[in-house]
Amino acid sequence: MNTQSAADGHHRLKQRFLLLISITFILTGLFFNPPLEILQGFLRINTHPSLLLSDYLVIGGIGATLLNSALIILIELVIIHYTQTRITGALLAAVLTTAGFAFFGTNVFNSLPIIAGALFTAKLEKLPINSYFLPAFFGTSLGPLVSYIAFGLSLPFGFSVPAGLLAGLAAGMIVPPLSSAFLRFHQGYNLYNVGFTAGIIGMVAVAVLRMLNVQVLPLSILDTEHEFILTLLTALMFLALLGLGLVLNGWKLSGLTEIWKDSGRLISDFVIQVGSGPALINMGLVGLISLGYVKLMRGPINGPVIGALLTLCGFAAFGKHPRNCIPILMGTYLASLFHLEQTNSTGAMLTALFGTTLAPIAGRFGVLAGVLAGYLHTALVANVLPLHGGVNLYNNGFSGGFVAGFLVPLLEAAQRFFEREKNDKPA
């Protein structure tokens, strides 16, 4: 098989795998709830303000939540398919992340205008439409902005729904240029770059809303009833990814060391760099390690935690691997041990798992720097949430941008100092 046909084959396999995940989600949902109940739950999800943390398992039930996540995957797959775009590691990360956030904030109603807005910007700039798939898909982190304006302000729906959709379109349109520009702030050391951008957009939008005397406050609606089935579903998905990766890689682990040597700094697309096989193995491993971490900490498995697990798994095709993630987990654990009331709350789990947005710092500057980054991230993440009031779902990406922007220049300066000292020493 030549390289091109192998790449085509891998592309189709990845497409089918994502399709299989969405079909499995829908069928699992039907196992728990009858279709009418699922549709009613789906309607409740799509008409909920959806501010952080709104666990759709509570709002719509498990069947509707799984349907919502499956539809988000399907919408993105259709867009990818009809534009004949190859599924890179970055796109795998985007699809799995948005599928994860469809458990607690992203829904069909609030994501479509944002995606449309970002793709419209590509058209305006006369760029290929797939140039902006990443900001379009990740931009759905601003979904709650759409939903809150549409359904959270107690205004007549005839006014609020179009206003929400327009806000989503506008947010989608400004995400690509802003997120591209903000890359320079953290130099690619914050993997959830759109999360940082969405945090800034959310902060500005909420500030304007607050000037109009509109209160935007984060929520805390969390599920406690579906722990077993969610653990089983995610564990099976991660094992399937591991298995598929091994099959594509000829039952070898070759390529994995190459991935683990990478700093993970943007852009580290493991599918392009090393191939689909090793990238999928890494995804399965990172997924299983993160699920193991939650279980080891006796943390809960609810909608937001599932979102975090799927995000980690997705980004294991685009920058994350055990070597650069574990130091961050250690740093967040240390911080929560000393400073948080509970080391196994949903908040602590989310901070630890999403904190791996800073994995490239550990990959580039070493374990200690990674632990420090995780520690600082825990300190900052709760403080930035009130700035956007929960309209940005990627709050850890917002916080991670500041941590990386603060830490990386200092680490670089320290590195330069020690290198100079080493060179100045007499032989």
Added chain:
Amino acid sequence: MISQREKDQISNVIRTLCRFYLQKGCEDFKLDLRYEDDYYSLNIAGKVLISLEEVDQVRTNLAKPASPEMSHYYDELLASGGDDEDMYLLGYLIEFSEVLYADGVLSLRLRTCCH
């Protein structure tokens, strides 16, 4: 007509290349930029202090397949890193590359499309 965005991108590519050559101890290099209808080509050559492994790494970095989501979105990262990783990022933008190394002189011939 070359757009502002393309001008910015070309400037970043040139900065990346200049920085790479300077970091490799080059004190005299020649850079030639030519803009055609739908692509631009860049040739750069100069004497550098570089190992054969590093030359191979440059070759691998520049041979990566270019992808639109990378070249029109992450191009802002170019020339922000300050180490060899920039050459790695550059690979995502380049559609054709030729790397020659002889007598200590590293010559790069690069070409990329404009959209």
